[in-house]
Amino acid sequence: MCPSCIVHFDAVLGYLKALNIPYLIDKQLVRGLDYYTRTTFEIMVAGIGAQNSIGGGGRYDDLVTALGGPPTPSIGFAVGLERALLTMNKQNTPFPAPKNLDVFIVEADEEASGAALELLFFVRAQGLSADKDFLGRSLKAQMKYAAKKKARFVAILGKEELNRQIVSLKDLASGEQSEVSPAEIKEEIRRRYR
Amino acid sequence: MLNILTTRPRGTNDILPDEAPRWQYMEDVFRQLCQDYGFTEIRTPVFEHTELFIRSVGEVTDIVAKEMYTFTDRGERSLTLRPEGTAAVARAYLESGLNSGPQPVKLYYLGPMFRYDRPQAGRYRQFHQGGVEVFGTNNPEADIEVIALAVDFYRRLGLQNFELHLNSIGCKVCRPVLKEKLSSFFKTRQKELCLNCQERLEYNPLRILDC
Numbered sequence: 001m002c003p004s005c006i007v008h009f010d011a012v013l014g015y016l017k018a019l020n021i022p023y024l025i026d027k028q029l030v031r032g033l034d035y036y037t038r039t040t041f042e043i044m045v046a047g048i049g050a051q052n053s054i055g056g057g058g059r060y061d062d063l064v065t066a067l068g069g070p071p072t073p074s075i076g077f078a079v080g081l082e083r084a085l086l087t088m089n090k091q092n093t094p095f096p097a098p099k100n101l102d103v104f105i106v107e108a109d110e111e112a113s114g115a116a117l118e119l120l121f122f123v124r125a126q127g128l129s130a131d132k133d134f135l136g137r138s139l140k141a142q143m144k145y146a147a148k149k150k151a152r153f154v155a156i157l158g159k160e161e162l163n164r165q166i167v168s169l170k171d172l173a174s175g176e177q178s179e180v181s182p183a184e185i186k187e188e189i190r191r192r193y194r
Numbered sequence: 195m196l197n198i199l200t201t202r203p204r205g206t207n208d209i210l211p212d213e214a215p216r217w218q219y220m221e222d223v224f225r226q227l228c229q230d231y232g233f234t235e236i237r238t239p240v241f242e243h244t245e246l247f248i249r250s251v252g253e254v255t256d257i258v259a260k261e262m263y264t265f266t267d268r269g270e271r272s273l274t275l276r277p278e279g280t281a282a283v284a285r286a287y288l289e290s291g292l293n294s295g296p297q298p299v300k301l302y303y304l305g306p307m308f309r310y311d312r313p314q315a316g317r318y319r320q321f322h323q324g325g326v327e328v329f330g331t332n333n334p335e336a337d338i339e340v341i342a343l344a345v346d347f348y349r350r351l352g353l354q355n356f357e358l359h360l361n362s363i364g365c366k367v368c369r370p371v372l373k374e375k376l377s378s379f380f381k382t383r384q385k386e387l388c389l390n391c392q393e394r395l396e397y398n399p400l401r402i403l404d405c
Contacts, residue, residue, distance in 0.1 A: 002368035009362040011334035012341075016360075019338065021345055026359040030400045033278070034252025037365050039337045043344055045356040054356065055344055057325070060280065061332060062366055063250055069288040073332035074298075076280055077344050078325035081220055082207075084351060086316040088216075093352045098215035 108158025205319025297330030
């Protein structure tokens, strides 16, 4: 290496030490692309086959000039998401629980069908995630489907609820059931999430 | 027999509803990380003029020589599905005039890349990369910015036992000297090289090191 490349590389190593980022010098690391200059690096992990690089990059001080631009020293890297995911799965890395449906609207009888659709859009407009059945399933089948869709709550709406301007809100996690007005659904759900 | 209508092309993958949350999570972690480091997003097309990759990635690299999805469109242009992200971002940096604004310019991208590669565990013909580029500074602190961001990505994901491997391959001043030295060294032992490397001896002796 020429003196200025040596100075540059020493500075990089010095900063890595200062920031407590452990590294290994690997003289065989040259990368498969022509545009690299000076610093090259790879993140390696054991146990995902012979191809154990999961990301890497380096300087490409001459790339912009090669494309006809002014001298523009630059550096970058890329991570492979498939390889990161494969490694995480192999290492049993925890992922956050996926966000499930807040509420599933259950139509208890024919009389409630129009109102159920309105209720669906009403709760969505309040900022909740919501869904309903579209196949005319029985009450029991709707409950089963709601559980399969991992809804946290079901809001049951039938003739009787319509008359009283309420819905029966069931917490599928605790099994608790309460009667609330449509306007109160959001607050009741918020309260029970805690 | 293969039913072509219900079989995806070799080397591609469907991310199904069960697995999509994991992808969204990785992408969210990456985006947040880049924002935390002061990078802003750039989105470039998935295809570019073929010439861009020949000029930037290099004509004698494996990527350009063997792995590109290149096609001629109806206007007789030679186009290529991007095999990596940097060339297109550098092209856009120049084309949009970002190079005449305040430097450095810190950009990130996230998206699918395409290489006609031999599919194996964790290696697909359509695969996904997140990447960052810092244009317009030769300060070694910029090297640290990028290296630390890469390490931080795997840390935030909770990955264990990964190692940072580092090297310097020199610049346009000292690299030709190194290439010359390597070339003359390997020529004395040409018979011990694999066929691939015997080819590389002519064009890119540096790559022999990583055979």
